[in-house]
Amino acid sequence: MRSKFGIVIGAAMVLVFAAGCSSSSDGSSPSAAGSSGSTATSGGTVDVGAPLPDEVKSKGKLTVGVKCDYPPFGYIDESSKNAGFEIDIAHQMAAYAFGDPNALTLTCVTGANRVSFLTSKRIDLIEATMNYTPERAQTIDFSTPYFDSGVKLLVPKNSPITSYDQLAGKSVITISGATASLWLTQCVKDAKQTLFTETSQALTALKQKRGVAFAQDDTLLLDLAAKNSDLKVVGDAKADSPWGMGVRKGDAQMLAWVNGALAHMQQTDFFWTEFQKTVTDASVQQQFAKYVPRPGSKLTYPSGSTLQC
CATH class of the missing domain: 3.40.190.10 (Periplasmic binding protein-like II)
Structure with a gap:
């Protein structure tokens, strides 16, 4: 299928x-x-x-x-x-x-x-x-x-988060070893990353409000947002490669x-x-x-x- x-x-x-x-x-x-x-x-x-x-x-x-x-x-x-x-x-x-x-x-x-x-x-x-x-x-x-793809943010539909500069001091959900995690480590150093190995774990953590956003490739996040009406994709694409x-x-x-x-x-x-x-x-x-x-x-x-x- x-x-x-x-x-x-x-x-x-x-x-x-x-x-x-x-x-x-x-x-x-x-x-x-x-x-x-x-x-x-x-x-x-x-x-x-x-x-x-x-x-x-x-x-x-x-x-x-x-x-x-x-x-x-x-x-x-x-x-x-x-x-x-x-x-x-x-x-x-x-x-x-x-x-x-x-x-x-x-x-x-x-x-x-x-x-x-x-x-x-x-x-x-x-x-x-x-x-x-x-x-x-x-x-x-x-x-x-x-x-090709770039990194964006998946957040709850009612979230005030719209950009990366709002992540300082907040918990952000990422995937270990992924480009999003590497970029945040270098560019949003004050963000507190909560690392997972699987997309399903990261999605569950976001829904449980264990982080204010899930940072990952825009290709995946658009799919997740389409399948979860309570979520949306925000932010400009970063680390586009x-x-x-x-x-x-x-x-x-x-x-x-x-x-x-x-x-x-x-x-x-x-x-x-x-x-x-x-x-x-x-x-x-x-x-x-x-x-x-x-x-x-x-x-x-x-x-x-x-x-x-």
Whole structure:
């Protein structure tokens, strides 16, 4: 089932807890790794202009770290399967690599553990709503970008909070390791961060008034606000930076293959086509139209710090 802005998030969050974020989908059967409604098709492998590394090829499948609590990009659906925009991209990459969109293991990761999962070789690739920052690029190598977002604030509908300068001395809910947390640490030093690892935990804390706002990527917050009529999104976008996939530092062959796969998707307008299927509200689609690479229109990373105040 596709994520649709307006579907109640509670059911999805309950399923995330049921699935457990330490679990992984086993690609040994078509249904185990399957994203509900995935449109990637079986067939021959696709030459993306760079060879798949022998270490990955010998396994016969990709192992990708994905978000499991971040609708509509990566989450667990009502049938307990991985679903979302990033999941569809992962299936397409498996189809390119092995001619089978289900030649894939999807491992749930969080902002706090996704890099360590990669560096310890538990996964081949990070595809988990990860904004590019120069600091992260010192530890891992980033692919070319495939989406864009910035940090905003989710607050109760009746909240007087409208901007970041009102957060000084107040408790703000954030996700450990996320760009929002890093930006607040540097730019709103007087804010008292209450850290969580899961979106569901952060949302519950906000509703329980354990913080005056939840700071996170605007893409997620707009979805949460659409599904929770008692909440709204405020503030200008901060730390605006595209999302990239992460590969191990210095793994030039894997990086070349991933970038080749992403370039092929851009040329065929795969990103925009899949985003429209994932997010079906036409007005919301237009808000994000500039956030995906398309034929003749690409995203680029900023040359300086993404955490400027």
